[in-house]
Amino acid sequence: MATHHANAVLPDEPEKATLEGKNKILGFWLFLGGETVLFGSLFATFIALRDQVNGGPTGQELFELPLVASATLLLLTSSMTAVMATQALHKKNLKQIQVWLTITVLLGLGFLGLEIYEFTHYVHEGHKISSSAFGSAFYTLVGFHGGHVAFGILWIILLQVSATKKGLTVVTAPKFYLASLYWHFIDVVWVFIFTVVYLMGMIGGKVG
Amino acid sequence: MSAHASHAPKRSGLWDWLTTVDHKKIAILYLIAGGLFFLVGGFEALLIRLQLMYPEASVVGAKTFNELITMHGTTMIFLAVMPVIFALMNAVVPLQIGARDVAFPFVNALSFWLFFFGGVLMNTSWFLGGAPDAGWTSYPTLALNQYSGHGVDFYVLGLQIAGLGTLIGGINFLVTIINMRAPGMTFMRMPMFTWSSFVTSGLILFAFPAITVGLVLLMFDRLFGGNFFNPDAGGNVVIWEHLFWIFGHPEVYILILPAFGVISEVVSTFSKKRLFGYSSMVFATALIGFLAFMVWAHHMFTTGLGAIANTLFGLATMLIAVPTGIKIFNWLLTMWGGQITFPTANLWAVSFIPTFTIGGMTGVMLAIPPANYQYHDSYFVVAHFHYVIVGGLVFGLFAGLYYWWPKMFGKMLNETLGKWNFWTFFIGFHLTFFPQHFLGLMGMPRRVFTYLKDQNLDVGNFISTIGVFGMTIGTILFLVNVAVTAKSSKRAPADPWDGRSLEWSIPSPPPEYNFAQTPLVRGLDAFWIEKMAGNKGMTPAEPLGDIHMPSPSFLPFLMSVGLFIAGYGFLYHNYVVVVIGLIVTFACMIARSVKDDPGYHIHEDEIEDKGVKA
Amino acid sequence: MGAHAEEGVRKPKVKHDGPKRHVVAFIGSLVLTALAFVAVAYDVIPSGFTVPFIIVLAFVQALFQLFVWMHMDQKGHEFARISIFAGLFVILMVVIVFVLWVWI
Numbered sequence: 024m025a026t027h028h029a030n031a032v033l034p035d036e037p038e039k040a041t042l043e044g045k046n047k048i049l050g051f052w053l054f055l056g057g058e059t060v061l062f063g064s065l066f067a068t069f070i071a072l073r074d075q076v077n078g079g080p081t082g083q084e085l086f087e088l089p090l091v092a093s094a095t096l097l098l099l100t101s102s103m104t105a106v107m108a109t110q111a112l113h114k115k116n117l118k119q120i121q122v123w124l125t126i127t128v129l130l131g132l133g134f135l136g137l138e139i140y141e142f143t144h145y146v147h148e149g150h151k152i153s154s155s156a157f158g159s160a161f162y163t164l165v166g167f168h169g170g171h172v173a174f175g176i177l178w179i180i181l182l183q184v185s186a187t188k189k190g191l192t193v194v195t196a197p198k199f200y201l202a203s204l205y206w207h208f209i210d211v212v213w214v215f216i217f218t219v220v221y222l223m224g225m226i227g228g229k230v231g
Numbered sequence: 232m233s234a235h236a237s238h239a240p241k242r243s244g245l246w247d248w249l250t251t252v253d254h255k256k257i258a259i260l261y262l263i264a265g266g267l268f269f270l271v272g273g274f275e276a277l278l279i280r281l282q283l284m285y286p287e288a289s290v291v292g293a294k295t296f297n298e299l300i301t302m303h304g305t306t307m308i309f310l311a312v313m314p315v316i317f318a319l320m321n322a323v324v325p326l327q328i329g330a331r332d333v334a335f336p337f338v339n340a341l342s343f344w345l346f347f348f349g350g351v352l353m354n355t356s357w358f359l360g361g362a363p364d365a366g367w368t369s370y371p372t373l374a375l376n377q378y379s380g381h382g383v384d385f386y387v388l389g390l391q392i393a394g395l396g397t398l399i400g401g402i403n404f405l406v407t408i409i410n411m412r413a414p415g416m417t418f419m420r421m422p423m424f425t426w427s428s429f430v431t432s433g434l435i436l437f438a439f440p441a442i443t444v445g446l447v448l449l450m451f452d453r454l455f456g457g458n459f460f461n462p463d464a465g466g467n468v469v470i471w472e473h474l475f476w477i478f479g480h481p482e483v484y485i486l487i488l489p490a491f492g493v494i495s496e497v498v499s500t501f502s503k504k505r506l507f508g509y510s511s512m513v514f515a516t517a518l519i520g521f522l523a524f525m526v527w528a529h530h531m532f533t534t535g536l537g538a539i540a541n542t543l544f545g546l547a548t549m550l551i552a553v554p555t556g557i558k559i560f561n562w563l564l565t566m567w568g569g570q571i572t573f574p575t576a577n578l579w580a581v582s583f584i585p586t587f588t589i590g591g592m593t594g595v596m597l598a599i600p601p602a603n604y605q606y607h608d609s610y611f612v613v614a615h616f617h618y619v620i621v622g623g624l625v626f627g628l629f630a631g632l633y634y635w636w637p638k639m640f641g642k643m644l645n646e647t648l649g650k651w652n653f654w655t656f657f658i659g660f661h662l663t664f665f666p667q668h669f670l671g672l673m674g675m676p677r678r679v680f681t682y683l684k685d686q687n688l689d690v691g692n693f694i695s696t697i698g699v700f701g702m703t704i705g706t707i708l709f710l711v712n713v714a715v716t717a718k719s720s721k722r723a724p725a726d727p728w729d730g731r732s733l734e735w736s737i738p739s740p741p742p743e744y745n746f747a748q749t750p751l752v753r754g755l756d757a758f759w760i761e762k763m764a765g766n767k768g769m770t771p772a773e774p775l776g777d778i779h780m781p782s783p784s785f786l787p788f789l790m791s792v793g794l795f796i797a798g799y800g801f802l803y804h805n806y807v808v809v810v811i812g813l814i815v816t817f818a819c820m821i822a823r824s825v826k827d828d829p830g831y832h833i834h835e836d837e838i839e840d841k842g843v844k845a
Numbered sequence: 846m847g848a849h850a851e852e853g854v855r856k857p858k859v860k861h862d863g864p865k866r867h868v869v870a871f872i873g874s875l876v877l878t879a880l881a882f883v884a885v886a887y888d889v890i891p892s893g894f895t896v897p898f899i900i901v902l903a904f905v906q907a908l909f910q911l912f913v914w915m916h917m918d919q920k921g922h923e924f925a926r927i928s929i930f931a932g933l934f935v936i937l938m939v940v941i942v943f944v945l946w947v948w949i
Contacts, residue, residue, distance in 0.1 A: 039921075042410070042411075045410060046334040046335065046406050046410050046411075049405075049406050049409060049410060049924055049925070050334065050335065050402050050403070050405075050406045052922075052924065052925035052928050052929070053402045053405050053406065053436055053924070053928050054402055055925075055928065055929065055932075056436060056437065056927075056928030056929055056931060056932040057398060057402070057436045057437065057439070057440050057932065058440070058932075059929060059932030059933060059935075059936060060437050060438075060440040060441060060932050060935050060936055060939075061440035061441075061443060061444060063932070063933075063935070063936025063939055063940065064440065064441050064444040064445075064474060064477075064936070064939060065444055066936070066940065067936070067939045067940045067942075067943035068444070068448065068459065068470055068474075068943070070940065070943060070944060071467060071470055071943045071944070071947040071948070072459070072465065072466070072467065072470075074465075075458075075464070075465025075466070075467075076465065077458070077464045077465045088882060088885070088886055092878075092882055095878055096875075096878075099871070099874055099875065099878065100871075102910065102914065103867070103868075103871040106864070106867045106871075106914050107864060107867075110863075110864050110867070152451070152455060152456065152457055153455065153456030153457065153458065154458075154464075155458055155464050155465050156458045156459060156461070156464055156465035156466040156467070157465065158458070159448075159451060159452070159457040159458045159459050159466070160459065163447070163448065163451060163457070163459075181821060181824060181825070182824075185824070185825050189827075194827055198824070204915055207910055207911075207914045207915050208915070210910060211907045211910050211911060214874075214878075214903050214906050214907050214910070215903055215907065217878075217881075218881060218899050218900060218902070218903040219900075219903075222881055222882070222885045222899050223896060223899070225885050225886075226885060226892070226895055226896060409924055433931070436928075437931060437932060437935050441939075467947055467948065469946075469947050470943070470947055473939070473942060473943065473946075473947065477935075477939060524934075524935055524938065525938065528942070528946070535949055536946045537946065537949075540942075540945070540946045
């Protein structure tokens with residue numbers, strides 16, 4: 024089975040070439056609709072509780088824009104490299120897929136590293152999940168997102184490893200496509216996190 | 232290709248049931264488990280009503296009473312009726328759309344086992360220090376550590392696990408209905424039960440994440456020192472109420488829409504008439520689904536949201552009565568001029584109509600905010616929701632069970648026992664809940680473990696409890712019917728009711744692969760059209776050939792056990808156990824992803840009814 | 846840039862060739878992100894407008910990523926669009942209610 028070159032036997036858009044693939048893609052989009060409500064509920068809770076600092080540090084005092092900007096840049100770029108991986112999928116080039124996904128994973132790890140550093144720093148400053156309603160809401164929302172990033176990284180690595188043995192087929196193609204969709208989605212969520220949590224936090228004051 | 236030329240793996244007995252991914256078997260699993268939990272919830276109800284039979288009784292103490300009402304509500308909604316709904320959806324929807332299974336059979340099995348283990352975990356609380364006792368709505372601050380016992384942790388964890396199963400089940404049915412309909416079956420040619428299942432699945436998808444978030448936040452407050460609902464640290468309990476009801480209101484439509492679907496099927500079949508106003512029924516179902524998300528704060532009129540909020544939500548709530556009314560009239564008009572017969576299924580379905588209407592009517596009364604201030608937290612509310620959930624949903628489920636029992640089990644439920652089952656339950660139901668309207672209007676609060684005598688509450692409570700005995704007898708008669716039917720050797724025909732939709736065109740019970748050849752659908756009431764054209768069966772849409780089936784798997788069971796173990800870890804703050812449980816679950820997920828399922832083939836010559844259908 | 850996104854919404858494409866649209870979306874996202882950060886870090890916008898401004902920027906960027914990177918503008922994505930928009934609709938209501946009717 025040719026795994027390192029464009030596979031001429033594979034149909035175009037291999038991820039949708041089977042009913043199973045189509046079902047998986049639709050199912051995954053529906054799941055993302057549900058995730059929208061999930062994250063949205065966390066956002067709504069955060070917005071309601073963002074000023075309840077219980078005497079502790081506020082967002083304005085804690086957040087450092089350069090760190091957030093760097094993390095955003097890493098994640099955004101990783102989403103772009105995931106797009107390139109899907110491009111490689113449509114060119115049926117497994118080697119290229121692997122290269123782009125590796126970069127995606129590395130950028131994602133960088134993002135996570137910054138976030139872990141950030142949280143550790145905040146805890147030292149007295150901002151914990153148990154310090155206040157703001158603390159609970161912050162760590163739950165941003166932490167859940169971070170958890171999603173971590174899960175995505177593990178998932179992509181798993182797919183990469185298993186593809187070295189199985190190659191690019193109509194069975195493995197949908198898996199790559201879905202992982203890519205997932206990765207884009209968590210970047211979309213991050214767009215709202217940096218806007219609502221960090222940027223609005225720096226501005227301070229009540230909303231609405 | 233050659234990898235999956237193998238024949239069906241021969242599995243039997245318990246192992247077959249633990250590893251099945253066949254929607255028909257999963258339906259039966261849901262029915263049995265849901266039925267067992269229904270008995271548990273029913274027993275809890277019996278104890279509640281025994282305690283309330285007389286003023287100042289001491290059948291159970293106050294704390295136990297709180298546990299009983301909490302578990303009765305939680306068990307009945309999440310662990311009894313919803314699984315029976317999933318039983319019917321699993322048994323019927325793939326057949327009605329001409330499919331061989333659901334889109335994701337493995338996930339289907341996982342949905343069941345997650346529900347099962349979540350339900351078991353929650354109910355072990357009875358033996359492990361006390362059941363949750365903060366009501367099925369579990370409002371903080373009562374539900375926080377300070378004011379309630381360990382039991383609420385069982386609620387939080389059990390429901391998260393069970394809820395995950397429901398959520399993925401919803402996605403499964405959405406994809407199945409969207410992608411796997413037989414050729415010729417456009418959306419507007421789907422039977423009403425399938426349409427109801429479709430909209431219900433959409434509601435599940437968008438409602439369950441909200442309660443998942445709520446439960447996570449409550450878990451964080453109880454286990455990790457979070458402050459979401461702790462006013463001392465800036466938390467806000469209204470947030471819980473919003474999140475719970477943003478889920479909770481769509482949830483009640485998740486409960487009733489499938490029942491509406493059953494009624495449409497049963498009433499039309501036993502009136503020998505097509506459903507009146509099909510398009511408006513579809514539209515009404517979709518509109519109810521849409522409006523379901525816009526009315527949740529009618530459960531919160533008295534929390535102080537203010538006049539504007541109350542007005543908006545009150546008006547939206549009253550609006551839902553319109554599409555519901557359309558449905559009621561359409562059922563009546565379906566029956567009008569039809570040749571109506573009353574097998575037990577139709578007794579249940581026809582009695583649904585006025586009973587649910589009463590419940591809906593009291594719902595509109597409750598929707599008026601100023602009136603709600605009087606009804607809130609009284610037995611009037613209890614009467615309302617039991618009329619719609621029991622008199623509506625449970626009646627509908629019984630109708631569906633009597634109707635589709637032959638298709639699921641190959642036998643017809645006994646009609647004589649059925650009629651006794653119906654009448655005792657029906658009379659018992661009204662005796663129980665009709666007086667409760669007046670108890671509420673006379674000022675009896677809900678969730679109270681006793682009441683003083685000579686406040687005009689004695690007679691109503693007494694009659695209400697007598698009614699429960701009727702429902703108990705009715706339920707027992709149903710179980711007797713099931714047992715008698717199981718022992719009987721009379722087999723049911725493929726089409727015992729002269730049905731209209733595709734499920735009646737295949738044997739009872741269907742072979743493993745459902746349809747030997749995927750049928751060609753030529754219009755609404757697909758099977759009826761063929762019958763009216765003089766055909767014996769459906770025209771096939773594909774040639775006879777090998778049928779590819781998914782392999783059974785033990786992983787869904789194991790994955791659920793993993794989360795079950797992790798749940799206990801959280802319950803006892805033992806994070807080693809949590810990690811072990813999660814590792815089991817994730818290892819199974821990895822195994823599933825890495826090891827492809829080749830399935831197996833049913834060869835052309837093994838297909839039983841070849842030759843009957845051209 | 847807005848016109849580009851609209852064009853994608855109005856005419857569902859059957860397939861896309863090459864990474865060009867995606868690179869444009871990437872650069873667009875970078876610009877929108879930078880704008881948002883700059884608006885907050887330096888007082889270039891009158892303070893009352895900053896919050897609506899960055900929220901609009903976030904939505905535009907999200908739509909870019911959904912429609913271009915995730916192919917939501919393409920044929921065959923009808924239910925994908927319904928799913929995401931339904932989720933957004935529910936959440937819009939939730940956020941409005943949480944902003945207005947959580948604190949008295």
